[in-house]
Amino acid sequence: MDPITTIIFDIGNVLMRFTWKAYADGLFGEETAERITRAIWRRGWWNELDRGVLSVEEIIKGAQSEAPELASEIRTAFERSGEACSRHDYAIPWIESFKSRGYRMLYLSNYSEYLMNKRPDVLDFLPHLEGGVFSCRVKLVKPNPAIYQKICDEYGLNKHECLFIDDNRVNIALARSFGLGAIRFENYETTAPQIEEFLSERSGK
Numbered sequence: 001m002d003p004i005t006t007i008i009f010d011i012g013n014v015l016m017r018f019t020w021k022a023y024a025d026g027l028f029g030e031e032t033a034e035r036i037t038r039a040i041w042r043r044g045w046w047n048e049l050d051r052g053v054l055s056v057e058e059i060i061k062g063a064q065s066e067a068p069e070l071a072s073e074i075r076t077a078f079e080r081s082g083e084a085c086s087r088h089d090y091a092i093p094w095i096e097s098f099k100s101r102g103y104r105m106l107y108l109s110n111y112s113e114y115l116m117n118k119r120p121d122v123l124d125f126l127p128h129l130e131g132g133v134f135s136c137r138v139k140l141v142k143p144n145p146a147i148y149q150k151i152c153d154e155y156g157l158n159k160h161e162c163l164f165i166d167d168n169r170v171n172i173a174l175a176r177s178f179g180l181g182a183i184r185f186e187n188y189e190t191t192a193p194q195i196e197e198f199l200s201e202r203s204g205k
Contacts, residue, residue, distance in 0.1 A: 002160040003203035004181060007098055007195075008132070008151065010142075010166035011109035014185045015091040016122045023084035028073055036077050039066035050110040052136030082118030090188050091125040099128070107132030108151050108164065110141045131155060142166070143174035163198060165191070 012018040024033035040046050045063040048054050054062075060078050064071040095105055107126070111134045116123065133151045140147040152159050159179040166172050167185045175182040183198060185191045 001202055002158065004103070004163050004199055005161040005203075006104040006106060006155075006157055006163070008106045008108050008162055008164045008180070009095075009129070010164075010168070010171070010185070011107055011111055011123070013167040014165060015095075015107075015125055016088055017086045018084055019086070020084050023081070024077060027077065027080065027083075032070070032073065035067055036070055036073055039063050039070065039074055040077060042066065047110070047141055049112040049114055050135045051139055051141050052112060053139055056114050078114075081115060085115065085119040085122045087122045087124065088188070092128050094188070094192070095125055095128045104155075105129045106151065106155060107134075108142070108147065108166075109133075110135040112136045142168070142171045145174060145178050148175060148178045148180060163195070163202075165195065 009015055020037065021033070024037055027033065028036060040063045043062070043066060045059050045066075048059050048062070049056070056078070060075055063078070064074050067074065099105055105128070107129050109132070113136050116134075131154075133147065133154065135141045135147065138147065138150050140150060142148075148159070148164075151157065152162075160181075163181040163183065164172070164175045165183050165185050166175065169184060172182045172184045181198065181202065183191065183194055
C-alpha cells in the first residue's frame with residue numbers, strides 16, 4: 001500500500017467542539033430544543049448554511065417554515081449558534097506533532113462563513129494547517145464525493161496517500177469508497193492511538 005503523506009482533518013467535533021444539543025437544551029429546554037433541532041436539521045437547512053449557496057435569511061426562513069410556531073426561537077438558535085462552539089486545547093499540539101514528522105496537514109470541513117464570523121477564536125489552529133477546503137467556499141458538502149475530489153485536485157493529492165479523519169460515519173464511508181484512508185474520530189484519547197497505528201502500518205513513520 002502507498003505510504004501516507006497527507007493527513008486531512010474534519011473540523012467540527014474533531015479539532016473544535018460543536019455541542020449543538022447541549023447548547024439548544026440550555027437555551028430552550030430539552031423538549032423545545034428537540035423540535036427546533038428537527039426544524040433546522042431535518043430538511044437539511046443547516047447543511048444549506050454549510051453549502052453557502054442560499055442567503056442566511058433564506059435558510060432561517062426555510063427552517064422556520066418547518067415549525068412556524070417556533071419562528072422566534074429558531075431565529076435565536078441561528079443567531080446565537082456561536083455559543084455551541086468551543087476550542088480543543090489539543091488541536092494545535094496535535095497538528096504540530098504530525099507536521100514535525102513530515103506529514104502535510106490539511107482540513108476538509110462542512111462549515112459556514114456565518115459560523116466562522118460568529119466564533120473565529122475557535123479556529124485558532126487554522127494557521128498551523130497548510131490549507132484545506134471549507135464547504136461554503138466550494139458550494140459542496142460532505143459526503144458528496146465531489147468535495148473529496150475537490151481537495152485532491154486543489155492540492156495535487158494522491159488519494160491513496162491520504163488519511164482523512166472525521167466524526168461522521170457516513171462521511172467516513174464515502175471517503176473510503178472514494179479511495180482515501182479514513183478513520184472515524186470518537187474522541188482524542190481513543191482515536192489518536194488508532195491514527196498512530198494506521199500511520200505505522202501504512203508508512204512506517
